[in-house]
Amino acid sequence: GAVVSQHPSRVICKSGTSVKIECRSLDFQATTMFWYRQFPKQSLMLMATSNEGSKATYEQGVEKDKFLINHASLTLSTLTVTSAHPEDSSFYICSASERGGPDTQYFGPGTRLTVL
Amino acid sequence: AQRVTQPEKLLSVFKGAPVELKCNYSYSGSPELFWYVQYSRQRLQLLLRHISRESIKGFTADLNKGETSFHLKKPFAQEEDSAMYYCALRGQGAQKLVFGQGTRLTINP
Numbered sequence: 001g002a003v004v005s006q007h008p009s010r011v012i013c014k015s016g017t018s019v020k021i022e023c024r025s026l027d028f029q030a031t032t033m034f035w036y037r038q039f040p041k042q043s044l045m046l047m048a049t050s051n052e053g054s055k056a057t058y059e060q061g062v063e064k065d066k067f068l069i070n071h072a073s074l075t076l077s078t079l080t081v082t083s084a085h086p087e088d089s090s091f092y093i094c095s096a097s098e099r100g101g102p103d104t105q106y107f108g109p110g111t112r113l114t115v116l
Numbered sequence: 117a118q119r120v121t122q123p124e125k126l127l128s129v130f131k132g133a134p135v136e137l138k139c140n141y142s143y144s145g146s147p148e149l150f151w152y153v154q155y156s157r158q159r160l161q162l163l164l165r166h167i168s169r170e171s172i173k174g175f176t177a178d179l180n181k182g183e184t185s186f187h188l189k190k191p192f193a194q195e196e197d198s199a200m201y202y203c204a205l206r207g208q209g210a211q212k213l214v215f216g217q218g219t220r221l222t223i224n225p
Contacts, residue, residue, distance in 0.1 A: 004159075032211055034211075034213075043215045043218050044215045046214070049211055103211075104165075107152075107160040
Protein backbone atom coordinates (compact mmCIF):
# COMPACT_ATOMS: atom_id res chain seq x y z
CA GLY A 1 0.00 0.00 0.00
CA ALA A 2 0.80 3.73 0.08
CA VAL A 3 2.06 4.06 -3.46
CA VAL A 4 2.69 7.40 -5.09
CA SER A 5 3.11 7.71 -8.84
CA GLN A 6 4.43 10.51 -10.99
CA HIS A 7 3.86 11.19 -14.65
CA PRO A 8 5.78 11.61 -16.80
CA SER A 9 8.95 9.94 -15.56
CA ARG A 10 11.02 12.12 -17.84
CA VAL A 11 10.26 15.02 -20.13
CA ILE A 12 12.25 17.14 -22.53
CA CYS A 13 10.90 20.49 -23.58
CA LYS A 14 11.97 23.64 -25.38
CA SER A 15 12.83 26.81 -23.54
CA GLY A 16 9.79 29.01 -23.07
CA THR A 17 7.22 26.23 -22.98
CA SER A 18 5.29 24.98 -19.97
CA VAL A 19 5.42 21.49 -18.54
CA LYS A 20 2.94 19.78 -16.22
CA ILE A 21 3.95 17.02 -13.84
CA GLU A 22 1.33 14.89 -12.11
CA CYS A 23 1.58 13.28 -8.71
CA ARG A 24 -1.00 10.69 -7.70
CA SER A 25 -1.61 8.68 -4.57
CA LEU A 26 -2.77 5.36 -5.95
CA ASP A 27 -4.25 3.57 -2.98
CA PHE A 28 -4.83 6.22 -0.38
CA GLN A 29 -6.19 9.71 0.03
CA ALA A 30 -3.56 12.35 0.56
CA THR A 31 -4.48 15.47 2.44
CA THR A 32 -1.01 16.88 1.97
CA MET A 33 1.41 16.60 -0.91
CA PHE A 34 4.91 18.00 -1.11
CA TRP A 35 7.01 18.97 -4.10
CA TYR A 36 10.78 18.72 -3.98
CA ARG A 37 13.57 19.52 -6.36
CA GLN A 38 16.82 17.60 -6.46
CA PHE A 39 19.92 18.72 -8.32
CA PRO A 40 22.54 16.13 -9.31
CA LYS A 41 24.35 14.71 -6.30
CA GLN A 42 22.51 17.07 -3.99
CA SER A 43 19.79 16.70 -1.42
CA LEU A 44 16.07 17.21 -1.78
CA MET A 45 14.96 20.81 -1.48
CA LEU A 46 11.33 21.39 -0.57
CA MET A 47 9.62 23.70 -3.03
CA ALA A 48 6.09 23.79 -1.67
CA THR A 49 3.53 22.11 0.54
CA SER A 50 0.13 21.51 -0.97
CA ASN A 51 -3.03 20.84 1.02
CA GLU A 52 -6.11 19.61 -0.80
CA GLY A 53 -8.51 22.39 -1.63
CA SER A 54 -6.27 25.23 -0.56
CA LYS A 55 -3.42 27.24 -1.98
CA ALA A 56 0.05 25.81 -1.81
CA THR A 57 2.59 27.14 0.66
CA TYR A 58 5.83 27.93 -1.11
CA GLU A 59 9.28 27.88 0.43
CA GLN A 60 11.35 31.01 0.47
CA GLY A 61 12.94 31.69 -2.87
CA VAL A 62 10.52 29.57 -4.90
CA GLU A 63 8.57 31.59 -7.45
CA LYS A 64 4.91 30.73 -7.11
CA ASP A 65 4.09 32.17 -10.52
CA LYS A 66 6.70 30.00 -12.16
CA PHE A 67 5.95 26.78 -10.33
CA LEU A 68 2.17 26.47 -10.29
CA ILE A 69 0.81 23.85 -7.94
CA ASN A 70 -2.73 22.56 -7.98
CA HIS A 71 -4.12 20.03 -5.50
CA ALA A 72 -7.67 19.69 -6.67
CA SER A 73 -8.43 16.25 -5.26
CA LEU A 74 -7.30 13.95 -2.49
CA THR A 75 -5.36 11.81 -4.95
CA LEU A 76 -3.86 14.28 -7.41
CA SER A 77 -1.51 17.22 -7.29
CA THR A 78 0.09 18.85 -10.30
CA LEU A 79 3.19 20.98 -10.70
CA THR A 80 3.38 23.17 -13.78
CA VAL A 81 6.70 24.71 -14.68
CA THR A 82 5.78 27.78 -16.69
CA SER A 83 8.02 29.38 -19.31
CA ALA A 84 10.70 26.82 -18.60
CA HIS A 85 14.36 27.71 -18.93
CA PRO A 86 17.43 25.46 -18.99
CA GLU A 87 18.14 26.28 -15.34
CA ASP A 88 14.81 24.66 -14.45
CA SER A 89 16.23 21.34 -15.60
CA SER A 90 16.19 19.11 -12.55
CA PHE A 91 14.68 16.08 -10.88
CA TYR A 92 11.28 16.85 -9.38
CA ILE A 93 9.93 14.56 -6.67
CA CYS A 94 6.58 14.58 -4.96
CA SER A 95 5.51 12.97 -1.72
CA ALA A 96 2.17 12.49 -0.02
CA SER A 97 0.88 11.98 3.51
CA GLU A 98 -2.12 9.74 4.04
CA ARG A 99 -5.35 11.27 5.28
CA GLY A 100 -6.07 10.03 8.78
CA GLY A 101 -3.05 7.79 8.75
CA PRO A 102 0.45 8.06 10.18
CA ASP A 103 2.14 11.23 9.08
CA THR A 104 4.70 9.37 7.04
CA GLN A 105 5.60 10.89 3.69
CA TYR A 106 5.46 8.44 0.79
CA PHE A 107 7.60 9.44 -2.15
CA GLY A 108 7.02 9.24 -5.86
CA PRO A 109 9.70 7.99 -8.26
CA GLY A 110 10.49 11.47 -9.54
CA THR A 111 10.34 13.24 -12.89
CA ARG A 112 13.45 14.22 -14.81
CA LEU A 113 12.89 17.54 -16.59
CA THR A 114 15.31 18.67 -19.27
CA VAL A 115 14.80 22.09 -20.82
CA LEU A 116 16.66 22.66 -24.06
CA ALA B 117 16.66 27.79 11.67
CA GLN B 118 16.30 24.11 11.00
CA ARG B 119 19.32 22.36 9.59
CA VAL B 120 20.44 18.79 9.11
CA THR B 121 24.08 17.98 8.53
CA GLN B 122 25.46 14.73 7.24
CA PRO B 123 29.21 15.26 7.28
CA GLU B 124 30.10 12.30 5.08
CA LYS B 125 29.12 12.39 1.42
CA LEU B 126 30.64 8.97 0.85
CA LEU B 127 31.19 6.06 3.20
CA SER B 128 32.69 2.74 2.26
CA VAL B 129 32.96 -0.27 4.56
CA PHE B 130 33.55 -3.96 4.13
CA LYS B 131 30.79 -6.54 4.42
CA GLY B 132 30.42 -7.67 8.00
CA ALA B 133 31.97 -4.55 9.44
CA PRO B 134 30.04 -2.10 11.61
CA VAL B 135 28.69 0.99 9.94
CA GLU B 136 27.70 4.37 11.34
CA LEU B 137 26.23 7.18 9.29
CA LYS B 138 26.40 10.48 11.08
CA CYS B 139 23.61 13.02 11.33
CA ASN B 140 23.60 16.22 13.34
CA TYR B 141 20.77 18.69 13.50
CA SER B 142 20.04 22.23 14.52
CA TYR B 143 16.61 22.99 15.95
CA SER B 144 15.52 24.94 18.98
CA GLY B 145 12.52 22.80 19.97
CA SER B 146 11.82 19.07 20.09
CA PRO B 147 12.24 17.69 16.59
CA GLU B 148 11.19 14.46 15.02
CA LEU B 149 14.07 12.73 13.24
CA PHE B 150 13.96 10.27 10.36
CA TRP B 151 16.27 8.21 8.21
CA TYR B 152 15.28 7.70 4.58
CA VAL B 153 17.01 5.33 2.18
CA GLN B 154 17.19 5.30 -1.60
CA TYR B 155 18.41 2.11 -3.23
CA SER B 156 19.71 2.20 -6.79
CA ARG B 157 16.98 3.11 -9.27
CA GLN B 158 14.33 3.14 -6.56
CA ARG B 159 12.37 5.86 -4.86
CA LEU B 160 13.08 7.33 -1.49
CA GLN B 161 11.58 5.29 1.34
CA LEU B 162 11.37 5.63 5.08
CA LEU B 163 13.87 3.48 6.95
CA LEU B 164 13.11 4.47 10.52
CA ARG B 165 11.97 7.31 12.75
CA HIS B 166 13.17 8.09 16.22
CA ILE B 167 9.78 7.94 17.93
CA SER B 168 9.34 4.33 16.85
CA ARG B 169 12.55 3.22 18.53
CA GLU B 170 12.62 0.15 16.33
CA SER B 171 15.25 -1.68 14.36
CA ILE B 172 14.70 -1.95 10.62
CA LYS B 173 16.92 -4.21 8.51
CA GLY B 174 19.31 -4.31 11.44
CA PHE B 175 19.65 -0.53 11.56
CA THR B 176 19.07 1.51 14.70
CA ALA B 177 19.30 5.20 15.47
CA ASP B 178 19.13 6.95 18.81
CA LEU B 179 18.24 10.57 19.23
CA ASN B 180 20.84 12.29 21.39
CA LYS B 181 19.43 15.67 22.32
CA GLY B 182 22.57 16.69 24.17
CA GLU B 183 24.73 16.20 21.12
CA THR B 184 21.89 17.02 18.70
CA SER B 185 22.66 13.87 16.79
CA PHE B 186 20.74 11.00 15.25
CA HIS B 187 23.41 8.65 13.94
CA LEU B 188 22.39 5.53 12.05
CA LYS B 189 24.14 2.32 13.04
CA LYS B 190 24.32 -1.29 12.01
CA PRO B 191 26.66 -3.79 13.65
CA PHE B 192 27.30 -5.96 10.60
CA ALA B 193 26.96 -4.39 7.16
CA GLN B 194 25.55 -6.35 4.24
CA GLU B 195 26.08 -5.75 0.54
CA GLU B 196 22.40 -4.97 0.06
CA ASP B 197 22.80 -2.02 2.42
CA SER B 198 24.58 -0.10 -0.32
CA ALA B 199 22.38 2.92 -0.98
CA MET B 200 21.95 6.63 -0.47
CA TYR B 201 20.88 7.53 3.06
CA TYR B 202 19.22 10.78 4.04
CA CYS B 203 18.64 12.08 7.53
CA ALA B 204 15.60 14.34 7.89
CA LEU B 205 14.05 16.53 10.54
CA ARG B 206 10.51 17.68 11.15
CA GLY B 207 9.86 20.49 13.56
CA GLN B 208 7.19 20.46 16.25
CA GLY B 209 3.76 20.78 14.69
CA ALA B 210 5.24 21.08 11.22
CA GLN B 211 4.37 19.14 8.11
CA LYS B 212 7.52 19.54 6.09
CA LEU B 213 10.77 17.64 6.28
CA VAL B 214 14.21 19.17 6.13
CA PHE B 215 16.75 16.81 4.59
CA GLY B 216 20.46 16.47 5.04
CA GLN B 217 22.78 16.26 2.07
CA GLY B 218 22.82 12.51 2.10
CA THR B 219 25.53 9.87 2.50
CA ARG B 220 26.26 7.32 -0.16
CA LEU B 221 27.06 4.06 1.58
CA THR B 222 28.97 1.40 -0.29
CA ILE B 223 29.47 -2.05 1.18
CA ASN B 224 32.44 -3.82 -0.30
CA PRO B 225 32.43 -7.63 -0.57
